[in-house]
Amino acid sequence: MKILAKTKLVDFLKSLQGDSEVLVPLKRNGDLLFGTFDPEQPDIELKGKTAIPPKEYVFPQREKLFTFETNGNKVDIRDQASPPKRIIWGIRPCDLQGIKTLDTIYLSGYSDNYYQARRQNLILLGLNCNECCDAGFCHSLQTGPFAKDGFDLMFTDLGDKFLVAIGTEAGKALIDKSRGLFTEAMASDERKADELERSSWATFERRVDAKVAKARLPKFWNDACWAKDSASCILCGGCNWVCPTCHCFNVEDTATGARTSVRIKYWDSCQFGGFTQMAAENTRQTQAERYRQRVFHKMSYTPDKYDGALGCTGCGRCIEVCPGEIDFTVTLGRITQK
Amino acid sequence: MKENIYEPRLVTIKNIRDEAEGIKTFTLTFNDPALNAAFDYRPGQFGEVTIFGVGEAPISITSSPVNKGYLELTVAAVGDVTRALHLKRVGDVIGFRGPYGNGFPFAEVYNKDILFVAGGIGLAPLRSLINQMFAERDKFGKICILYGCRYPRLLCFTEELGKWSDLSDSEVLLTCDTNPESDWQGNIGVVGSLLPKIEVDLPNTVAFVCGPPVMIHFVIQDLLKMGFKGDQIITTMERRMECGLGKCGHCNIGVKYVCQDGPVFSYQQLQELGEKI
Ligand SMILES: Cc1cc2nc3c(=O)[nH]c(=O)nc-3n(C[C@H](O)[C@H](O)[C@H](O)COP(=O)(O)OP(=O)(O)OC[C@H]3O[C@@H](n4cnc5c(N)ncnc54)[C@H](O)[C@@H]3O)c2cc1C
Ligand code: SF4
Ligand code: SF4
Ligand code: FES
Numbered sequence: 295m296k297i298l299a300k301t302k303l304v305d306f307l308k309s310l311q312g313d314s315e316v317l318v319p320l321k322r323n324g325d326l327l328f329g330t331f332d333p334e335q336p337d338i339e340l341k342g343k344t345a346i347p348p349k350e351y352v353f354p355q356r357e358k359l360f361t362f363e364t365n366g367n368k369v370d371i372r373d374q375a376s377p378p379k380r381i382i383w384g385i386r387p388c389d390l391q392g393i394k395t396l397d398t399i400y401l402s403g404y405s406d407n408y409y410q411a412r413r414q415n416l417i418l419l420g421l422n423c424n425e426c427c428d429a430g431f432c433h434s435l436q437t438g439p440f441a442k443d444g445f446d447l448m449f450t451d452l453g454d455k456f457l458v459a460i461g462t463e464a465g466k467a468l469i470d471k472s473r474g475l476f477t478e479a480m481a482s483d484e485r486k487a488d489e490l491e492r493s494s495w496a497t498f499e500r501r502v503d504a505k506v507a508k509a510r511l512p513k514f515w516n517d518a519c520w521a522k523d524s525a526s527c528i529l530c531g532g533c534n535w536v537c538p539t540c541h542c543f544n545v546e547d548t549a550t551g552a553r554t555s556v557r558i559k560y561w562d563s564c565q566f567g568g569f570t571q572m573a574a575e576n577t578r579q580t581q582a583e584r585y586r587q588r589v590f591h592k593m594s595y596t597p598d599k600y601d602g603a604l605g606c607t608g609c610g611r612c613i614e615v616c617p618g619e620i621d622f623t624v625t626l627g628r629i630t631q632k
Numbered sequence: 633m634k635e636n637i638y639e640p641r642l643v644t645i646k647n648i649r650d651e652a653e654g655i656k657t658f659t660l661t662f663n664d665p666a667l668n669a670a671f672d673y674r675p676g677q678f679g680e681v682t683i684f685g686v687g688e689a690p691i692s693i694t695s696s697p698v699n700k701g702y703l704e705l706t707v708a709a710v711g712d713v714t715r716a717l718h719l720k721r722v723g724d725v726i727g728f729r730g731p732y733g734n735g736f737p738f739a740e741v742y743n744k745d746i747l748f749v750a751g752g753i754g755l756a757p758l759r760s761l762i763n764q765m766f767a768e769r770d771k772f773g774k775i776c777i778l779y780g781c782r783y784p785r786l787l788c789f790t791e792e793l794g795k796w797s798d799l800s801d802s803e804v805l806l807t808c809d810t811n812p813e814s815d816w817q818g819n820i821g822v823v824g825s826l827l828p829k830i831e832v833d834l835p836n837t838v839a840f841v842c843g844p845p846v847m848i849h850f851v852i853q854d855l856l857k858m859g860f861k862g863d864q865i866i867t868t869m870e871r872r873m874e875c876g877l878g879k880c881g882h883c884n885i886g887v888k889y890v891c892q893d894g895p896v897f898s899y900q901q902l903q904e905l906g907e908k909i
Contacts, residue, residue: 359638360638360639362684362685364684364685364725367723367725368725369725369727371639371640371642371727373636373639399879403877403878403892404637404877404878405637406637406638406877406879407636407637407638408638512906515906541879541881542880542881542882543875543879543880543881544880545638545687545688545875545880546687547683547684547685547686547687547688548685549685555684555685557638557687559638562874562880562881562882564881569872569882570871570872570882571872572870572871572872573710573711574844574845574870575845577871587884590886591881591884594887595884595886598887599887599889
């Protein structure tokens with residue numbers, strides 16, 4: 295374990311710049327979002343989680359897969375240039391888990407080249423949560439409030455300094471490169487971090503018992519809860535856009551000239567009626583079926599298919615964002631209590 | 633650089649046959665000779681067809697792996713990609729990636745009597761299997777093919793249906809739901825209405841059912857009434873697909889992804905999955 299004085303954080307982040315883009319949590323126009331670190335405006339926000347997770351750095355909302363140029367029967371296919379190197383500082387435990395889940399989905403079986411290229415160029419420097427965020431329930435899924443793995447370096451805010459855990463060689467190399475900014479941690483620093491973890495646990499209110507929920511869900515397949523709890527959905531897709539594990543997409547070609555076109559992969563939402571539209575039929579016509587799909591996919595299908603991988607990280611964003619005030623932990627709560 | 637899983641391979645259209653009303657069969661070869669020689673697949677697998685600038689659509693391979701050096705797709709013009717494909721000519725270059733999916737059981741049904749029940753363009757994936765079975769004729773019992781369409785002009789593979797019926801120990805029965813033209817001599821009624829006309833050695837028969845969703849639904853009910861068990865009925869699932877690779881999430885049913893774990897399932901497996909089939 296290492297120690298970095300808070301006053302040295304900006305120097306450390308500066309030492310990371312160069313061939314990498316450094317991203318940090320910034321408050322801009324009232325929203326907390328990841329943005330490029332600017333040493334001239336180093337107002338890094340140390341509290342709260344970003345409104346949207348950093349999944350766009352591995353799975354962008356729109357990504358160009360190919361450029362096609364056709365000339366008679368000659369077709370030239372070009373794929374995208376390699377992605378930039380990025381270092382994210384301040385990524386929360388729930389979002390580290392989000393990337394772990396996306397790694398499992400995108401890199402197993404057919405390994406997605408675009409995801410892999412972005413992921414290989416990405417370094418994750420996490421920040422543990424000393425208190426619960428709005429709507430979070432990571433503690434009940436064991437993904438937070440303190441991360442156990444999935445990071446290159448992990449920071450814990452001890453007040454005037456950070457305790458820094460090393461997760462990978464790549465993370466350690468950054469400390470070595472920063473030359474003298476870090477000092478060795480003492481046993482008392484680690485004790486302080488343990489205390490902070492315990493006190494953070496005590497701040498959580500919402501909880502989900504994922505194991506019990508998963509076991510009971512099949513019995514609730516035909517339950518009235520899916521229609522009732524999704525009745526206020528306005529089909530905005532927000533719950534999917536802000537979710538660190540949602541990974542569904544569409545692929546579409548668009549002409550960019552008389553002979554050129556691009557193939558784009560872009561986020562899609564299982565809450566949209568068109569998601570399952572085919573020429574002859576649509577297999578999920580009602581919002582009840584689509585809400586049930588979202589909950590089953592996260593709580594049951596993903597762990598079953600990917601060897602226990604978590605489909606929900608407990609970040610609570612889908613609850614915060616929903617204009618219909620739909621809270622799937624309420625549905626799950628009733629299911630686990632019945 | 634590792635092979636790009638999304639990259640379509642260039643293929644040239646070598647032949648186009650008008651199969652039925654609104655349906656054409658395309659013969660394709662890969663522009664890369666090495667790939668063309670090496671390309672192998674199982675009946676029931678499919679590929680993603682690219683019309684550059686228009687998009688991709690999943691299409692079953694209707695030729696058989698015994699036919700080396702080319703592949704055939706039979707396509708109904710229903711949307712953007714399939715309509716654009718219908719406008720292509722011999723010599724045009726399009727894209728193809730695959731094969732994807734599990735394919736039909738084959739060695740698993742050696743020595744069984746085989747009952748095919750197909751509706752409309754659903755005969756396309758079954759045709760791949762039928763020709764593969766006839767190529768290894770001695771490994772299977774009786775082969776019976778029941779095929780129905782809404783009306784006669786929609787019947788696909790009419791020439792081959794005649795050939796198959798001439799082969800030993802095989803039977804081909806055709807039907808149309810309605811008969812707007814008066815020259816149709818065959819049966820009138822849904823494809824299920826052909827089932828009482830055949831003799832089935834029930835414990836030793838496996839049924840392969842493929843067609844539009846309503847047809848699959850009713851034929852499965854008929855087969856169950858006849859006494860078929862869930863694992864004796866093999867069918868294919870159609871789902872919206874954007875990748876074919878188990879990534880885009882569109883084809884998900886329960887813990888399965890139709891593009892990877894399917895599109896071929898036994899009725900028994902489908903029942904375990906829960907969602908509407
Ligand atoms: C495994 C598999 C094998 C198949 N094999 C064959 C085959 O051998 N031959 C064959 O002809 N077909 C086959 N199909 C079906 C074929 O893939 C579909 O018909 C496909 O939709 C055709 O693509 P398209 O671009 O032409 O149609 P699309 O343009 O995608 O349109 C198809 C239909 O979906 C509707 N639609 C599309 N997008 C949306 C949306 N976002 N919201 C609402 N509605 C929408 C359209 O209005 C239209 O009715 C197969 C499908 C699968 C899954
Ligand atoms: S955020 Fe709420 S309203 Fe929007 S699609 Fe999701 S459930 Fe529906
Ligand atoms: S389902 Fe909701 S709470 Fe769970 S990870 Fe996604 S956005 Fe967060
Ligand atoms: S088609 Fe994309 S996951 Fe199956």
